Amino acid sequence: MTAAESHRAGTFATKSGEPRRHHDVGGLAAGPVDTSTHDLDEWEKRTDALVYLLSARKAIRVDELRRAIESLGPAEYADATYYHRWLHALTRLLLEKGVLTVSGLANELARLNAHDRE
Amino acid sequence: MNTPHAHQPRTAEAGILQDNPDYLALAVRNLVVASGLISDDEFENAVALRVPGIPPAAHVVLKAWRDPDFKARLLDDPHGACAEAGYPVPTTAPRVGFFANTPDIHHVVVCTLCSCHSRPLLGVPPAWYKTHEYRARTVREPRAVLADFGTTIPDHVTVRVHDASADLRYLVLPLAPADLATSSDADLLQRITAESLFGVRHVDGCSDH
Amino acid sequence: MTTTATQHTIGDRVRVRRAFPPGHFRTPAYVRGRTGVIVTVIGTFPDPEELAYGRDGMPGRTLYRVRFNQTDLWTDYTGSRADTLDIDLYDHWLDQA
Numbered sequence: 071m072t073a074a075e076s077h078r079a080g081t082f083a084t085k086s087g088e089p090r091r092h093h094d095v096g097g098l099a100a101g102p103v104d105t106s107t108h109d110l111d112e113w114e115k116r117t118d119a120l121v122y123l124l125s126a127r128k129a130i131r132v133d134e135l136r137r138a139i140e141s142l143g144p145a146e147y148a149d150a151t152y153y154h155r156w157l158h159a160l161t162r163l164l165l166e167k168g169v170l171t172v173s174g175l176a177n178e179l180a181r182l183n184a185h186d187r188e
Numbered sequence: 189m190n191t192p193h194a195h196q197p198r199t200a201e202a203g204i205l206q207d208n209p210d211y212l213a214l215a216v217r218n219l220v221v222a223s224g225l226i227s228d229d230e231f232e233n234a235v236a237l238r239v240p241g242i243p244p245a246a247h248v249v250l251k252a253w254r255d256p257d258f259k260a261r262l263l264d265d266p267h268g269a270c271a272e273a274g275y276p277v278p279t280t281a282p283r284v285g286f287f288a289n290t291p292d293i294h295h296v297v298v299c300t301l302c303s304c305h306s307r308p309l310l311g312v313p314p315a316w317y318k319t320h321e322y323r324a325r326t327v328r329e330p331r332a333v334l335a336d337f338g339t340t341i342p343d344h345v346t347v348r349v350h351d352a353s354a355d356l357r358y359l360v361l362p363l364a365p366a367d368l369a370t371s372s373d374a375d376l377l378q379r380i381t382a383e384s385l386f387g388v389r390h391v392d393g394c395s396d397h
Numbered sequence: 398m399t400t401t402a403t404q405h406t407i408g409d410r411v412r413v414r415r416a417f418p419p420g421h422f423r424t425p426a427y428v429r430g431r432t433g434v435i436v437t438v439i440g441t442f443p444d445p446e447e448l449a450y451g452r453d454g455m456p457g458r459t460l461y462r463v464r465f466n467q468t469d470l471w472t473d474y475t476g477s478r479a480d481t482l483d484i485d486l487y488d489h490w491l492d493q494a
Binding site: 095098101115116117119120123132136152153160182 | 212
């Protein structure tokens with residue numbers, strides 16, 4: 071169905087009964103803001119660069135990435151940090167689009183691990 | 189696989205490789221470069237840019253402080269004004285908007301759904317902007333969130349929160365400091381921080397509302 | 398397949414639709430069912446709910462800036478009664494109030 075049709079269908083309650091999705095956090099009670107700043111780790115910079123370069127190439131759209139992040143599921147969303155979510159969502163989105171393949175990713179991860187152990 | 193600049197991750201830890209972000213980020217990077225979508229040099233240049241620095245928007249704010257006519261143009265046509273100042277927002281990037289703080293109103297920016305921001309004008313946003321706590325509480329208790337940053341807005345000043353929920357990205361034009369006329373550009377640029385551009389702190393040296 | 402949403406003008410009072418669908422959307426839960434005022438007609442943009450699934454989001458939807466009194470959004474709001482919240486919302490989420 072289109073998004074518009076889902077609107078007309080009305081209210082959906084999640085399993086918990088809460089009518090909101092897990093990324094939709096505006097207004098929830100929460101603790102103090104950690105106001106400290108820190109530089110990005112190398113993998114975070116790589117993740118960030120990948121997102122922006124791939125968006126500039128129009129290989130991905132920001133709306134698709136947001137949807138992919140929201141699709142991670144409440145447990146993963148809550149446990150993962152911002153850039154973990156980006157990296158996992160980006161990876162899945164690229165698999166969906168065929169930029170990556172599962173076997174290609176498996177091979178490269180194994181290659182890096184083997185190289186690292188040398 | 190031809191990856192002349194492939195970097196090595198830190199010492200391998202026990203666990204599932206794809207859950208190790210060092211490995212996964214590097215693997216994705218290498219495969220994307222191998223696919224031809226992005227060149228190795230482009231990627232390395234992009235990573236090298238991701239270091240702390242003065243946000244481009246700080247230069248735009250400084251010009252607005254020094255030139256009231258430019259400030260009016262910035263509020264009316266932010267893209268034209270940013271280009272005029274030498275810090276253009278690419279046409280492929282989301283539209284931007286500025287909200288000017290006044291003695292009567294104080295603006296605060298948040299994106300509750302995901303932490304949207306203007307990358308061309310801000311650079312990499314600070315970690316606090318992306319936290320659950322900031323995204324959850326700012327819309328509901330902005331004055332308490334500002335207090336976490338040491339900022340108190342008097343009751344007679346309206347606080348207006350902007351939830352950047354759609355395709356526009358917002359920044360605050362903070363109040364100018366009392367010593368604007370006698371301060372150097374270099375000094376002022378250091379004071380126009382991401383905190384002031386999102387509205388959680390005044391610029392140092394700013395007299396309260 | 399697209400609905401024709403009511404078009405609004407500056408000053409219109411609007412109520413955010415009380416729908417809670419799955420899928421991708423840009424209307425947070427905290428404004429659902431709440432009433433605010435149109436302060437800006439921002440323009441037409443491709444529908445992000447469609448873009449999220451790789452479709453082109455056309456014809457676009459009108460995006461509005463809607464202003465809410467904080468005391469209308471939160472029963473326990475502790476700031477000034479004059480405090481407001483502005484948020485950008487798409488036409489198909491807004492009914493005439």
